[in-house]
Structure formats: C-alpha cells, structure tokens
Amino acid sequence: xxxxxxxxxxxxxxxxxxxxxxxxxxxxxxxxVFVGPSGCGKTTLLRLIAGLEDVTGGQILIDGRNVVxxxxxxxxxSMVFQSYALYPHMSVRGNIAFGLKMxxxxxxxxxxxxxxxxxxxxxxxxxxxxxxxLSGGQRQRVAIGxxxxxxxxxxxxxxxxxxxxxxxxxxxxxxxxxxQKQLGTTAIYVTHDQVEAMTMADKxxxxxxxxxxxxxxxxxxxxxxxxxFVAGFIGSPKMNFVSGEATGRNDAATLGIxxxxxxxxQEGEGWPGTVSVAEHLGSDTFLYVDAGKLGTLTVRYVxxxxxxxxxxxxxxxxxxxxxxxxxxxxxxxx
Amino acid sequence: MARKVTSRHVVVSTAAAWLxxxxxxxxxxxxxxxxFKTELDAFAMxxxxxxxxxxxxxxxxxxxxxxxxxxxxxSIMIAGGxxxxxxxxxxxxxxxxxxxxxxxxxxxLLWMLSTKMMPPVxxxxxxxxxxxxxxxxxxxxxxxLILCLGNLPIVIWMLFTYFKEIPKDILEAARMDxxxxxxxxxxxxxxxxxxxxxxxxxxxxxLAWNEAFWTLNLSTLDAAPLTVFIASYSSPExxxxxxxxxxxxxxxxxxxxxxxxxxxxxxxxLTFGAVK
Amino acid sequence: MATQQTQVLGRTLLAPAVVLLFIWMIVPLAMxxxxxxxxxxxxxxxxxxxxxxxxxxxxxxxxxxxxxxxxTLVLVGxxxxxxxxxxxxxxxxxxxxVIGRNIVRLMVIxxxxxxxxxxxxxxxxxxxxxxxxxFAWIAKLFxxxxxxxxxxxxxxxxxxIVAWQWLPFATLILLTALQSQDEEQKEAAEMxxxxxLSRFIYLTLPHLARPITVVILIETIFLLTVFAEIFVTxxxxxxxxxxxxxxxxxxxxxxxxxxxxxSAGGLVAVVIANIxxxxxxxIIGRNLEx
Numbered sequence: 001x002x003x004x005x006x007x008x009x010x011x012x013x014x015x016x017x018x019x020x021x022x023x024x025x026x027x028x029x030x031x032x033v034f035v036g037p038s039g040c041g042k043t044t045l046l047r048l049i050a051g052l053e054d055v056t057g058g059q060i061l062i063d064g065r066n067v068v069x070x071x072x073x074x075x076x077x078s079m080v081f082q083s084y085a086l087y088p089h090m091s092v093r094g095n096i097a098f099g100l101k102m103x104x105x106x107x108x109x110x111x112x113x114x115x116x117x118x119x120x121x122x123x124x125x126x127x128x129x130x131x132x133x134l135s136g137g138q139r140q141r142v143a144i145g146x147x148x149x150x151x152x153x154x155x156x157x158x159x160x161x162x163x164x165x166x167x168x169x170x171x172x173x174x175x176x177x178x179x180q181k182q183l184g185t186t187a188i189y190v191t192h193d194q195v196e197a198m199t200m201a202d203k204x205x206x207x208x209x210x211x212x213x214x215x216x217x218x219x220x221x222x223x224x225x226x227x228x229f230v231a232g233f234i235g236s237p238k239m240n241f242v243s244g245e246a247t248g249r250n251d252a253a254t255l256g257i258x259x260x261x262x263x264x265x266q267e268g269e270g271w272p273g274t275v276s277v278a279e280h281l282g283s284d285t286f287l288y289v290d291a292g293k294l295g296t297l298t299v300r301y302v303x304x305x306x307x308x309x310x311x312x313x314x315x316x317x318x319x320x321x322x323x324x325x326x327x328x329x330x331x332x333x334x
Numbered sequence: 335m336a337r338k339v340t341s342r343h344v345v346v347s348t349a350a351a352w353l354x355x356x357x358x359x360x361x362x363x364x365x366x367x368x369x370f371k372t373e374l375d376a377f378a379m380x381x382x383x384x385x386x387x388x389x390x391x392x393x394x395x396x397x398x399x400x401x402x403x404x405x406x407x408x409s410i411m412i413a414g415g416x417x418x419x420x421x422x423x424x425x426x427x428x429x430x431x432x433x434x435x436x437x438x439x440x441x442x443l444l445w446m447l448s449t450k451m452m453p454p455v456x457x458x459x460x461x462x463x464x465x466x467x468x469x470x471x472x473x474x475x476x477x478x479l480i481l482c483l484g485n486l487p488i489v490i491w492m493l494f495t496y497f498k499e500i501p502k503d504i505l506e507a508a509r510m511d512x513x514x515x516x517x518x519x520x521x522x523x524x525x526x527x528x529x530x531x532x533x534x535x536x537x538x539x540x541l542a543w544n545e546a547f548w549t550l551n552l553s554t555l556d557a558a559p560l561t562v563f564i565a566s567y568s569s570p571e572x573x574x575x576x577x578x579x580x581x582x583x584x585x586x587x588x589x590x591x592x593x594x595x596x597x598x599x600x601x602x603x604l605t606f607g608a609v610k
Numbered sequence: 611m612a613t614q615q616t617q618v619l620g621r622t623l624l625a626p627a628v629v630l631l632f633i634w635m636i637v638p639l640a641m642x643x644x645x646x647x648x649x650x651x652x653x654x655x656x657x658x659x660x661x662x663x664x665x666x667x668x669x670x671x672x673x674x675x676x677x678x679x680x681x682t683l684v685l686v687g688x689x690x691x692x693x694x695x696x697x698x699x700x701x702x703x704x705x706x707x708v709i710g711r712n713i714v715r716l717m718v719i720x721x722x723x724x725x726x727x728x729x730x731x732x733x734x735x736x737x738x739x740x741x742x743x744x745f746a747w748i749a750k751l752f753x754x755x756x757x758x759x760x761x762x763x764x765x766x767x768x769x770x771i772v773a774w775q776w777l778p779f780a781t782l783i784l785l786t787a788l789q790s791q792d793e794e795q796k797e798a799a800e801m802x803x804x805x806x807l808s809r810f811i812y813l814t815l816p817h818l819a820r821p822i823t824v825v826i827l828i829e830t831i832f833l834l835t836v837f838a839e840i841f842v843t844x845x846x847x848x849x850x851x852x853x854x855x856x857x858x859x860x861x862x863x864x865x866x867x868x869x870x871x872x873s874a875g876g877l878v879a880v881v882i883a884n885i886x887x888x889x890x891x892x893i894i895g896r897n898l899e900x
C-alpha cells in the first residue's frame with residue numbers, strides 16, 4: 001500500500017543541481033532514512049516526494065502511479081515538519097482533525113479517530129489546549145498525531161527530533177520506531193544524525209551533494225561502504241584513513257580502519273605513535289594518537305586502558321576489518 | 335540598562351520623563367481644557383488653568399452645527415473607504431509577493447515604496463486639472479481614490495511583512511493535510527493574518543484621516559473632511575477659541591486614542607523595515 | 611520555493627496593484643513634464659504655447675524660488691536637528707526604568723496623531739498668540755515681552771509646530787532601536803570594565819547610527835512637502851518668509867494659476883525628493899536581503 005519508487009529524479013534551481021539522479025525502491029512498510037551532511041539534498045528529496053517542490057526530471061511512483069504532476073494534497077502522504085508546523089489558532093483536537101476535515105469525513109468519525117490517535121500518543125488530557133500552551137515534546141506528538149490520523153500511504157519525517165533536548169530525543173526515537181512498527185506504514189525519515197539513522201532505519205540512503213552514494217541496511221553500510229564518503233560518514237568516531245608508504249602496504253590508494261578495529265599491541269607490532277589525548281569513559285577508552293606520517297589515528301578500546309598523553313603506543317589494524325579504496329575513492333572488493 | 339538599578343536612578347528618570355512627557359503633551363492638554371471654557375475664559379489673561387467654570391456649551395454648539403457632522407461623516411467615509419479599497423488591492427498583491435516570490439519581487443516592492451516618496455506637490459497640477467475636467471473636484475469618490483493610491487504602498491508593505499511572518503511550513507502542513515489553495519487561505523492563512531490585517535487597517539485609517547494635502551487642495555465643502563473644516567477656522571471670526579478647541583478635540587480624540595494602539599505598527603509601516 | 615501553480619496565480623494577483631501604481635506614477639508625471647514645457651495659464655485658457663525649458667529657467671532664477679529653497683532647507687534642517695537632538699535623549703530616557711512609563715510614552719507619542727491643521731491652529735492661537743497665548747503669559751512671567759511669532763519669527767513658528775509633530779516619530783523609532791540593542795553585548799562590555807558613558811559612546815551610539823540615518827531620510831522626504839501647517843497659519847507670508855517649495859508651487863498653480871511654471875517647479879521638487887529617496891531605498895533594499 002505504501003510502495004514508493006524514484007526513477008531518475010532530478011532537481012535543479014537554475015544552474016545548480018540539488019538532486020542529480022536519484023533511483024530508489026522503497027518497500028511498503030519499510031523505515032528508510034535519508035542521511036547526509038547539510039546541503040546534501042536530503043530534505044529536498046523528501047519535499048519532492050511530498051509534492052512541496054516540483055521535480056526537474058524523472059518520475060516518482062507511489063504504488064505504481066506517477067505522482068509528479070499531482071499536488072501534495074492529493075498524494076496521500078503525511079509529513080511531520082522539523083518545526084512541527086502546528087496551526088496556532090486551533091486546539092490540539094483541531095490540529096489533528098484538520099486533515100480529516102479536509103477529506104470530508106463525518107464529524108462523529110473524525111472525533112473517534114482523533115481520540116484514538118490522541119490516546120496512542122498520550123495526548124488525551126491536552127486535546128482542548130492550544131499549541132502555545134504545550135511543551136516541545138507534546139507539540140512533537142501532536143505533529144505526529146496529525147500525521148498518523150489520516151492513515152496515509154507513507155509518513156515523511158523532516159528532522160523531527162532536532163529541536164528536542166538530548167534526553168527527550170532518545171526517548172522519542174524509541175517511540176517513533178515502535179509506532180511505525182505497530183502501524184506498519186512506510187516511513188521516510190530525514191536526519192543529519194547518523195546515530196539516529198543507524199538505530200531507526202531498515203535501510204539507509206546516504207546522500208552527498210545531490211548524489212545517492214549508497215542505499216542499504218545499516219549493517220551493510222557499516223561493514224561494506226562503497227566509497228570513502230560513506231565509510232567516513234557512517235560510524236562514530238569516524239573511520240581512520242591512512243595512505244602512503246608508512247602504511248607498509250601498497251595494495252590500495254587509501255586504507256580505512258574503524259577506531260574499534262585498531263588494536264593496541266606489543267612494542268614493535270604495527271604502526272608506532274604517541275598518545276596526544278586519552279579519554280577514559282569507564283565503559284570505553286578513546287585514544288587520539290599522533291602517528292607521524294599517518295596523521296592522527298583514533299582508537300576505541302572497550303574497557304579501561306591505562307594510557308595517558310605522551311605514552312608511546314603500537315597500533316595494528318584487524319586485517320579482516322581493513323577497508324581498501326582506490327584512487328577514485330571507491331572500495332576495492334576482493 | 336544596568337542590572338542593579340538604584341532607587342535614585344528610578345526617581346530621577348521618572349521625574350525627568352514625566353516632566354518632558356508633560357511638556358510635549360501640553361498643547362493637547364491645553365486644547366482640551368480650553369474646550370470646556372467659555373469664550374471669555376478661553377481668551378483670559380492670565381490664563382485660567384483649572385479653576386474656571388467648566389461648561390459643555392462648546393461641544394453642544396459644535397455638534398449642533400450640522401456642517402460639523404457632515405464633515406465628520408466625510409472623514410469617516412473617506413478614511414474608511416480609501417483604506418478598505420487599498421486593502422482589497424493590497425491583500426492579493428502582498429500575498430503574491432510573500433508566498434510566490436520571484437527574482438523580481440524585491441525590486442517591485444522597492445519600486446512600490448518609492449512611489450510613496452514622491453512629493454505630492456510634484457503632481458498637484460495634473461491631478462488638479464484631471465479632477466477638474468472629470469468632475470472629481472470636491473467629491474468623496476475623488477478623495478477616496480487619491481488617498482487610496484497614496485496609502486497603497488504602505489498597506490502593501492505592511493501586509494507583506496505580516497504575511498512573511500507566517501511560517502511557510504504551517505501553510506505547507508495544510509497542503510499536506512489535503513487543503514486546496516482556497517481552503518488553505520480560508521482555514522489557515524486568514525486566521526493567522528487577522529491581527530496583521532487589523533493593525534494595517536487601523537494605521538492606514540489614521541494616516542488617511544490626518545491627510546492634509548490632497549484634502550485641502552481637492553475639496554472645499556461637499557466632500558471636505560475634518561482637516562479642511564478645521565482649517566476654515568483659521569480666519570478668525572472674533573472670539574472662537576473655545577469652540578475651535580471643542581471642534582478640534584472632537585476631531586482628533588478618536589484618532590489619538592486609536593493611535594496609541596498602533597505604535598508598533600507605526601514603526602513597521604513608516605520605516606519600511608529599515609529599523610527593526 | 612513555490613510550485614508552478616502558485617507562480618502563475620501570484621502574478622495575476624499582483625497585477626492590479628502594479629498597474630494602478632504604475633498609472634498613478636506615470637500619467638501625472640508625464641503630464642507635469644509636458645506642462646512644464648508650455649506657457650499655460652489657467653487665466654487665459656487656450657493660449658498655450660511651447661516654450662521649451664523657458665519655464666525652468668524662469669523658475670530657477672526667480673528670486674521667489676531661491677527664497678523658497680532656502681526656507682525649505684532651513685525648515686527641513688531645523689526640524690531634523692530638533693527631532694534628532696531632542697528625540698535621542700528622550701528615547702534614552704524612556705528606555706530607563708520609569709514609573710508609569712507607558713503613560714509617559716503615550717503623552718510623548720500623541721502629537722504625531724493630531725491632524726496637522728489642528729496642530730497648527732492650536733499652536734497659533736492658543737499657544738503663540740501674542741496677547742492671550744500661553745507662551746505670552748510665560749514670557750510676561752519672566753518680565754519679557756511676548757514674541758509676536760507670526761510677524762517677527764514666522765518661519766521659526768512653523769518650524770516649532772512641525773518639529774512638535776515629528777518628535778514622536780523620531781523618539782519612537784529610536785526607542786524601538788534602543789530596545790533591540792543586544793543586552794549581552796552591553797553586559798560583556800561591563801565585564802570588560804567599560805563605564806556607562808563608554809558603553810554609550812562605543813556601543814549604543816554606533817547602534818543608533820543606522821536608525822538615526824533612517825529617521826533623517828524618511829523625515830526629509832516627508833518634510834520637503836510640508837504644506838498644511840503653512841497653509842493654515844501664514845499662507846506663505848509675511849511676504850515669502852514662510853514659503854517653502856511645496857507652498858510656492860501650490861501658490862503658482864492654484865493662486866496664480868500659472869500651470870507651466872508650477873509644473874516646472876513640481877519637477878524640481880520631484881528631483882530633489884528622488885535624490886533622498888535613492889539613498890533610502892538602498893538602505894531598505896539592503897535590509898530586505900536579511
């Protein structure tokens with residue numbers, strides 16, 4: 001019911017290409033996250049699907065039907081905005097009911113659905129309040145309530161959690177994921193936070209300056225990134241990239257190894273360096289190591305490692321987890 | 335402002351502020367006081383401040399003069415009519431510039447504002463001649479037309495700024511919720527724009543009420559609003575100050591009171607956004 | 611960014627306003643230009659003849675023009691000076707913690723909303739009358755002879771009336787600007803050891819520079835065409851002492867009925883206003899970007 005396909009979708013503003021050539025197949029019921037740095041086009045892509053912007057070329061199919069010339073009001077999608085975009089002059093009830101009212105449903109049915117949605121989101125005590133009398137988290141839930149009550153073909157989320165404080169964000173992340181699984185509706189979720197992407201998504205679309213760099217499950221992106229960009233974007237702390245003679249290898253232009261896969265070894269084994277900063281979190285230890293010609297390497301050690309600034313270390317990468325990239329930045333697969 | 339405010343600071347500031355405020359307000363206050371005096375008291379030297387025989391006879395005289403009411407009605411119709419017509423033209427124009435802007439929008443807006451900067455006296459001659467030839471002199475319609483055109487740039491500008499303040503994504507949310515453009519306008523845009531519309535209406539009504547160039551030059555009797563009527567008191571007909579004060583108080587009181595409510599709009603409307 | 615549909619709609623909705631203002635701009639202006647090249651007097655209609663730039667030469671060399679130009683400059687300059695030099699301290703005062711601040715504010719703002727003809731007559735008769743006016747009484751209190759304002763200092767009288775009307779405007783604008791000043795910046799300066807006076811000179815005054823410029827430009831545009839106050843009090847006199855350019859053109863058009871000359875004068879006024887407008891529009895334009 002909520003299958004979305006993008007074929008050759010392009011968007012430009014004059015000479016500037018915001019989206020270059022997007023081809024995606026989003027399965028019904030999937031939770032897909034668009035992620036990338038600022039300006040990569042993820043929000044534009046979302047708005048193209050929503051119909052709030054016109055495509056410059058290509059097709060957008062919703063359940064097989066090309067909607068490129070269909071206005072947003074008729075596409076059967078719901079959107080949750082970053083600023084929530086609640087109607088300030090209407091109560092919570094009015095906000096949630098608005099879409100149903102536009103659809104011409106009878107009053108009794110509207111009330112029933114609104115109350116059901118409010119109950120799911122714990123908004124029942126606030127139904128008669130106006131948005132200005134609600135907290136950020138409550139407004140967020142009203143925005144979600146407004147989206148779910150119309151039973152759309154898909155939900156579109158535009159960075160909905162970025163205006164919340166850290167603790168609330170973690171809580172809402174879980175709630176949104178649970179809700180989506182419960183409803184089984186397709187969801188497209190835009191965020192710049194790769195942790196949100198990794199934790200919530202069934203599949204992730206990594207965008208960079210208008211290009212779809214990779215489309216796959218979180219684990220695929222983590223274990224088999226197709227290029228330097230994806231490898232460096234996914235994973236926190238960032239993957240270490242080294243190149244040149246000092247690596248001791250010549251089978252790749254660039255080597256990549258994640259901080260959690262760099263082993264601190266015995267003297268003489270691997271690459272030498274000096275600890276410049278050591279962070280002890282108790283659960284993990286992060287080392288920032290000055291490795292001369294190889295630059296600064298980040299090491300993540302699970303547990304406590306008794307090293308401090310100035311200590312010499314020897315680092316060796318886990319060979320099974322080493323990534324190799326050619327001079328175009330593409331991953332070399334054996 | 336300093337964080338710790340001494341009580342001496344407050345006392346000095348308060349005294350100074352009230353002193354200057356009173357001095358500035360004095361002419362108006364004096365006028366209102368004079369309106370309650372008899373003509374003899376109004377002319378008396380030394381002037382009587384509060385201890386005089388308070389009377390309402392001037393107000394009664396002014397109100398019983400049917401021409402006063404006639405001119406007051408003219409003021410209402412001309413100020414009201416020109417503002418309403420200006421709003422009718424301006425609302426779509428401002429909507430278009432705020433929500434469907436093009437590369438040219440900013441230039442168009444600046445051009446519109448510049449038309450307000452043209453000195454009216456520069457086109458006095460042709461307007462007068464056109465009005466004479468078309469029988470528009472001393473007609474309410476003629477005054478409504480010209481005041482409407484004169485205030486149109488300000489009305490458009492103010493509405494534009496109010497519309498711009500409506501968050502775009504709320505309108506987009508309405509679109510996603512299934513609203514056509516018409517319903518988006520009726521159910522979402524208009525309710526949110528009502529305060530801005532009201533403020534614009536109010537300020538421009540006031541500006542039209544007080545307009546004293548075209549009204550003085552293009553009307554004499556039939557269509558003359560209060561600005562002209564009061565001006566006719568300028569040739570003295572003996573002792574008439576108290577009556578003049580009464581007529582003036584009546585003419586300005588509603589506007590000054592309304593004006594108190596439009597301070598913020600005044601800054602917005604007349605500085606064209608050059609001051610935030 | 612709007613979609614196609616909204617773009618088309620937008621252009622249609624904008625059309626009436628643009629067309630109307632365009633006609634309002636072009637037609638009278640074109641006619642003024644046309645008339646200014648004619649010898650055209652309403653007193654002998656039908657004897658119009660083309661005289662080219664003769665009217666301009668006549669107008670610009672007419673001593674009445676020079677006097678009116680001087681009066682205009684004095685009027686505009688004085689009112690600007692009074693409103694800015696009184697308005698700034700007044701705005702600063704209103705920014706302080708004053709008890710009953712809102713009432714004081716209302717008293718200060720009120721003159722702007724009084725119609726010009728009322729202001730002028732109240733000042734002329736109730737305040738400035740040499741025998742029974744309030745000012746006369748104050749002068750006598752101090753043992754001085756009351757000034758016969760409209761005989762001895764007519765232009766000054768007009769200046770005072772106009773300045774009184776526009777002081778609230780300047781004060782309100784500057785007060786708004788003061789209240790938008792960054793508190794944290796002032797606090798940082800205080801932490802850095804700056805005294806109240808230093809903070810005023812180095813932070814507040816520069817912040818006020820832009821609003822003061824705007825006030826000057828906007829007031830100039832409106833002050834160039836002061837009319838009602840002169841019309842109602844002095845009729846331009848005694849002689850030409852209170853005639854400004856606007857009044858001169860008016861008297862040529864509607865008293866002497868010399869259309870050709872008045873049109874030439876009108877164009878001169880337009881040119882002067884345009885120069886000021888150019889700068890104002892530039893500032894507004896810059897602000898629109900942000």
